[in-house]
Amino acid sequence: MEKNRYHLEKKKHDKEGLCFTNRVHHYQLLFTGETIFTRKKNSNKRKKQMATEISKILVIGGTGYIGKFVVDASAKAGHPTSVLVRESTVADPVKGKLVQSFKNSGVTLVYGDLNDHESLVNAIKQVDVVISTVGNMQIPDQTKIIAAIKEAGNVKRFFPSEFGVDVDRQNAVEPASSTFAGKVQIRRAIEAAGIPFTYVASGCFAGYFLPTMVQAGATAPPRDKVTILGDGSPKVIYNEEHDIGTYTIKAVDDPRTLNKILYIKPSKNTLSFNDLVSLWEKKIGKSLEKDYVPEEQVLKLIQESGFPINIFLAINHSIFVKGDLDNFEIEPSFGVEASELYPDVKYTTVEEYLDQFV
Known part of the structure; x- marks a missing residue:
């Protein structure tokens, strides 16, 4: 009798268990005799993990040159994205249109200012990651962002404004x-404050350097004569701005980029100035006269030029003469x-970029 009762009760458990499993979406019931084990569905667990991996991002300086590409990439990648803006920026006839395009993409506008500590802290408390894309004149002001991040206490990653040479x-x-x-100085301040970071060294903006191939006063690539700083042999890196935005956002939730420098250095976009000229000559089917300017x-020229020409020349000296983008191993x-x-990122190559000017 005991044996029969056991079989009856086991069948009852099996039947009820099957019905229970069909009714409940979140659990599977595994029966072994009279012992019941519960297990969370793996698929739901994976979905939950994926949901928590999407960070909320605040971009400071989002209406600037590289900033708008970072904002665009963040929104397209599905990150809840906010941009810190001043009310005067929204009222500006040019930048106001850019801000409206942000809103149309689902980006949240947060009103604030680098000089308003409370507004900075409040904006930062709402996000997980802060990306600064402020211009060169505001680089020192990033100490205010660092102070606000420290007070907020919730930021898991800070990207300061770099996007060029590894300084x-x-x-x-x-x-x-x-x-x-x-x-x-901003790097050292971030590290001293113990703020998790990623520094982006993206080389040359394609939109700055390639349309004129760094020819003074030019509005298009050269067709007859080209000036080359130094001997033209150091390797230089050029990246299209949308790609810089894409790679930056890819790094946001990647543990491999935590407290590291992210170098955007695709092989097809790393070439000497001599290589660049040769590539252009092939595209236009013509050899150019080459004027090499010695380093001395x-x-x-840097010493004799006024501001801001002297800065541009000094940066070009660093990149094209000293080879500062590619003179070390990562x-x-x-x-x-x-x-x-x-x-998986399909980046724009230098060769593809130059096609638009042929």
């Missing part, structure tokens, strides 16, 4: 060296390379 590994002369020194003459202890981390 810890460059040989710039004045006045560019002072500009880079400001970024170095470049340094003299060590795992301090850096990672974006196109290796994210091979």
Whole structure:
């Protein structure tokens, strides 16, 4: 009788268990005799993990040159995205249109100012990640962002405004060296404050350098003669701005980029100025006359030029003469390379970019 009663009760459990499993979406019931084990559905667990991985992002300086590309990439990637804006920016006839396009993309506008500590703290408390894309004149003001992040206490990653040369590994002369020194000071302040960070070293903006191929006073790439600073042999990196935004946002929730420098250095976009000229010559089917400017003459031009020409020349000296974008190896202890981390990103190559000017 006991044996029969056991079989009856076991069948009853099995039947009820089957019905219970069909009714409940979140659990599976596994029966072993009279012992019941519960297990969370793996698919739901994965969905929950994926949901928590999407960080809320605040962009400071989002209406600036590279900022708008970062905002666009963040919104397209599905991150809840906010942009810190001044009321005067919204009223501006040009930037107001950009701000409206942000809103149309689902971006939240947060009114505030770098000089208004309370507004900064309040904005930062609403997000997980802060990305600064402020211009060069506001680089020192990022200490105010650091102070606000410390007070808010909730930020899991800060991207300061960099997007160019790795300022810890460059040989710039004045006045560019002072500009880079400001970024170095911000790096050290972030590290001293114990704020998790990622520094983005994106090389040259394609939109700045390639349409004129760095020819003074030009509005298009050269067709007859090209001026080359130095001997044209150092490797230089050019990246299209949308790609810079995409790679930056890819790094936001990636533990591999935490407290590291993210170098955006795709192989097809790393080429010497001589290589660039050769590529352009093939596209237009014509050889250009080449005027090489010795380093001594470049340094003299920097000293003799006024602001802001001297800064541009000094930066170009760092990039094209000293080769500061590619004169070191990326060590795992301090850096990672974006196109290796994210091979799925279809970036615009220099060759493709130049096609529009042929």
